[in-house]
Amino acid sequence: MKRLIFLGPPGAGKGTQAKILAEHYKIPHISTGDILRQAIADKTPLGLQAQNYMDKGELVPDDLILGLIKERLSQSDTNNGWILDGFPRNLNQAKFLAELLAKMGQSVDYVINLDVPDRTLIERLLSRGRKDDNQATIARRLEVYRQQTAPVIDFYAQTGHLKVVNGDQSMREVTNSLKQIVEA
Numbered sequence: 001m002k003r004l005i006f007l008g009p010p011g012a013g014k015g016t017q018a019k020i021l022a023e024h025y026k027i028p029h030i031s032t033g034d035i036l037r038q039a040i041a042d043k044t045p046l047g048l049q050a051q052n053y054m055d056k057g058e059l060v061p062d063d064l065i066l067g068l069i070k071e072r073l074s075q076s077d078t079n080n081g082w083i084l085d086g087f088p089r090n091l092n093q094a095k096f097l098a099e100l101l102a103k104m105g106q107s108v109d110y111v112i113n114l115d116v117p118d119r120t121l122i123e124r125l126l127s128r129g130r131k132d133d134n135q136a137t138i139a140r141r142l143e144v145y146r147q148q149t150a151p152v153i154d155f156y157a158q159t160g161h162l163k164v165v166n167g168d169q170s171m172r173e174v175t176n177s178l179k180q181i182v183e184a
């Protein structure tokens with residue numbers, strides 16, 4: 001069973017690596033950011049509510065995110081595992097997930113923190129060209145990460161599930177480090 005959470009600041013390579021590993025292990029890659037961007041493209045009520053927050057680099061409120069995750073993890077393609085990318089983003093989300101998984105009789109196998117120096121993050125984000133990858137929004141997203149998401153790392157360090165991977169390597173090297181952890 002592979003139930004994995006990818007943590008790490010914006011630009012750490014979570015999405016790229018989650019996609020590669022999800023294909024390799026044939027499990028779904030669940031990115032709350034991707035789900036929200038799709039909702040915006042589809043102009044759904046969720047998308048309309050989320051857009052403002054995303055454009056500013058703020059977290060979308062939990063009441064929009066928690067139901068979405070609960071619904072996604074109840075779909076049958078998650079039976080053999082999943083990779084969560086971009087969730088949980090704050091302590092409340094982490095606690096919600098722990099309770100949800102307990103109710104479903106499941107548990108997380110590994111929580112992987114991709115560690116990358118700020119200098120590299122900013123370079124990567126500026127070269128990516130997504131709508132929220134501009135100087136002001138990047139600065140705010142890094143701040144939000146430090147204030148709200150970094151405590152999630154301590155939360156999982158206490159549960160004993162946390163692994164730290166150096167994300168400041170080539171894409172292939174990071175993938176190999178991740179596979180070593182997951183297959184150990």
Ligand code: AMP
Binds near residue numbers: 033034058141
């Ligand atoms: P990402 O694609 O993970 O970088 O997310 C892009 C943006 O979507 C973030 O800056 C947030 O505005 C929003 N977002 C994604 N996941 C979450 C989440 N778990 N909680 C709140 N907001 C989120």
